[in-house]
Structure formats: C-alpha cells, structure tokens
Amino acid sequence: MLLNYKQTGSGPAVVIIHGLFGSLENLNVIAKALSEHYTVINVDLRNHGASFHNAQVSYPAMAQDVIHLLDELNISKAHIVGHSMGGKVAMQVAMLDETRVDKLVVLDITPVDYHPRHNSIIKALQSVQEQSVNSRGEADLIMKEFIDEIGVRQFLLKSLSKFENGYAWKFNLNTIVENYSKIISNINETHSCQCDTLFIKGNNSDYILPEHREAIVSLFPNSKAKVIHGAGHWLHAEKPQAVNRSIIDFLQ
Template identity: 65%
Template sequence: MLLNYKQTGTGPDLILMHGLFGSLENLNVIAKALSEHFTVYNVDLRNHGQSFHSSDMNYLHMGNDIKALIDHLNIDKAHVVGHSMGGKVAMQFASMFEECVNKLVVLDIAPVVYPPRHDEIIAGLNKVSEQANVLNRAHADTILSDHIEMPGVRQFLLKSLAKTTTGELAWRFNLPGIADNYAHIVANIDNNQPCLCDTLFIKGNNSDYILPEHREAIVTAFPKSSAKVIHGAGHWLHAEKPAAVNKSILDFLQ
C-alpha cells in the first residue's frame, strides 16, 4: 500500500515527513516555503493522516514505505526532510537506501532510544475515543485537559480529530496501532553501518530531544553531519520559528 501524499512545487524532488500523532498538514509551513524551489512530496506516514492503518509499525517498515512511494513516483534520488518521528523515518530510509538520498535534514530528533514521554497523551487520546458522543473539538479538548496540561499540545492533537462517514468524531491516526507499537517508535533506527549522505540536524534551543550526550551517536551514524540551533524554539521548532527553520533548510539544500 502507498502512503498518502500531497505534491506541490517544481524542481528537484524532496520528501517531507511529519512527527508522531501528526499529519502532512502539520508541515505545510515548510512545504509551502520549499515548494518555491523543489517538487515537495509531503506525506502522511503509516497510521497517520489519510494513509493506511497497520498493526505493524517500526522504522524498517516505515523506511520501506518511503521507498515504495518514491519507486511509484519514479524518483531516483531526493532530498529527505523529517521532523521528530518523521526524522527517524528519514534517517532509517537514508541508512537503508543511501543511493536514493541527495541530502538529509533531521528536525529535532537523534538516532537514539528515548524514554517513554507520551503516556499521558495516549491516555488522554484513549479517553476521548472511549467517550460516547463527543460533540466537538472543544468538548474533546476538555477531556484531554485532564491528561495534557499544555494547550498547544492539545490543539496540535485536535487537528487530527475529524468526522467519520457516520458523522461521529474520531482520531484520523490509528491510536491502537500507535499505542501497541510505541516501544518501536521510541526505539533507535536500525542501521548497521554509517550513512555517508550530507546531513543537517536542526535543534530547537529549548528542546531536550537533541542533547550533548547524543553527539557521539549522531556522528557515528551520520559522519557527514552538521548542526544548526534555532534559538527561541522548542521541539515544534517549525511552528515556533518557521522563517528561521525554512532558511536553515534552504541554505543547506542549496
């Protein structure tokens, strides 16, 4: 099965991938800027957005999903950009199919194992799913607030709450599939040898997803990598500082 995607722009090919619980819509601010210079394929990863649902979800599967998509699109080589979980998918794809990657950009994630940090989010999302007759997003927000304190995080998640064909509100992402595979999502990528493609890691200065102790893992996995720090931004750096993030990506790719 092929991933859902949105194609915009003209020029060299570029694959763009969102993070956990997101969709291609979350990266529209990047896609719009990059589409002035590239043919951008903004994708919904498996179990997200309008892409297929699956009980299997790990980075090997997701890297192969991207390969299937570029084969379908007759793309021999592309720039690859990913945020958070999408950054790990991008790293996995580059590690498996280095010959298909021009340059790699990873937004605020490292090739390491992370401790669980989404337990309360999953609990809140499940609570919404279990609630009969959720009236609207405001109602769902009230339910989520018992588990998720930050309004910005709740608003991000609520973008994936949509009406089904029967008129009920439900999550677009496959919540059971994600929850069952959460250990695979926080795991490291599966790479047996260094990837030698030119790589840029972009970190939000206020984020704890890339830390000094991750440097060795980054350099070992991606020896030809450099780093850029976006000041005044956290993990959702593209939403907080879009101009700075887009300029960093464009400067590197061009």
C-alpha cells in the same frame, strides 16, 4: 499500499515526513516554503493522516513505505526532511538505501533510544476515544485534564475528524500505543551513512543533547548541527522562518 501524499512545486524532489500523532498538514509551513524551489512530496506515514492502517510498526517498514512511494513517482533520488519520529524515518531511509537520498534534514531527534515521554498524551487520546464526542471543543475539554499546553492539544486536535459515527482520531491509536516501545527505540543501524546531513535542534528542546553527539557522528559522519533559538521541539511551528531558511540554505 501507497502512502497518502500531497505534491506541490517544481524542481528537485524533497520528501517531508511528519512526527508521531501528526499528519502532512503539520509540516505545511515547511512544504509551502520549499515548494518555491522544489517539487515537494509531503506524506502521511502509515497509521497516520489519510494513509493506510497496518499492524506492523517499525522504522524499516515506515522507511520502505517512503521508498515505495518514490518508486511509484519515478523519483530516483530526493532530499528527505523529517521531524521527530519522521526524522527517524528519514534516517532509516538513508540506512536502507542512501543512494536514494540527496541531502538529509533531521528536525529535533537523534538516532538513539528515548525514554517514554508521551504517557499523558496517550491517556488524553484514549480518553477522547473512549467517550462519544460531538465536537473538537468537547475533545479539548477532555484532553485538558491530561495536557496543560494548549499548543499540544491544538496540534493533536488537527487529527480529530468527523465520521459517520461521530468524531474519531484519524491516526490508528490502538496500534500506535501497542507499538509505542518501537517508536521510541532507535532506528535499525546498519552502517555509517555518508550523505550530507543537517540536524536542526530547538534550543529549548531536550530531544538533542550533548550526550547524543557520539551516536550522531558515528552514524552520520558528514553531518552538521543548527540550533534554532527561542524554539522547542515544535521548532517549525514556533520559528518557521528560521527553520525554513536553515533548510533551504543547506539544500542549496
């Protein structure tokens, strides 16, 4: 099956991959800036957005979906940009077949195992799913019990849609929760990837730490780092101009 995607712009191809509980809409701010110079393919990963639901959740499977889409679009090689979980998918694409990757941009994630950090978010999402909600406002009130940050709630609510039977999450929540341990685990390491890679860190985020340097350098020896000051994990939403400039400067 083919991933849902939105294609804009013209020029060399760039694939943009969102993070956990997101959709292609979340990275529109990057897609819009890049589409002035590139053909941008902004995707919904499996079990997210308008893409298909599938019980198999792994980084090789999600990366293969991206490669399959490139095949269908007759794109032999592309720049790959991914945020958070999407950054791991991007890295996994390079591990599966680095001949398909021109340059790699990884936003605020590293090739390591992470401890669980979405417990309150998962509880909030499940609470909304278990109750019949008639509006995003109702869902927001439910989630407020578990999530203080309004920005996080607003991000999640973008994936709440109205269906025939009321409002429901577009992402495949049950399958994601069942496979959460795989999502926070590392990519499938096979070799050192020689492609030019840029890791962009939000200065206030703890997703990229000094102790991750060894893992990054061993798997992506041709990598460099950029720090976006005044931003956390959602760096593209908090400092879009700085992030977009960093990406474009690197790709060009």
